[in-house]
Amino acid sequence: MNNKKKNEGQADFSYYGLYLLDYLRTNKFEQADDTAFIRERADRAAETYEKARLExxxxDGAQELAMDTLLRGLRYSRYDILREVVENEFSDEVPEEKREAFIHKLLPLVGNVFSVYDLSDDNFALSSDYDLLYT
Structure with a gap:
């Protein structure tokens, strides 16, 4: 993918918007294509930073608060959880070079499994629900 196509539509994102866009794409969140979502989160993070500095x-403390605001509820993506399960539980069955394709093929098939869990909970991996999902 050429850089022009990849960067299309993001030239006017703020620092927080670009950071969030990269985070969403890297972790394959569904919101990666939702410009309004990214802008709203980025604006809220910038406001948090400004308010903290005024207080x-x-x-660095204001930045930490802003990043918490920016990423709240986005700790766990369906893709990341499925990747972790495949890597930890099926490493012998699915060779490393085929894992990415396998995960992309499997993800739509297990979507309903994720629908009963609150993946927006930043402490999801510490919960008993995570243990249930994982097993």
Missing amino acids: GYPA
């Missing part, structure tokens, strides 16, 4: 937070 006296140091730059």
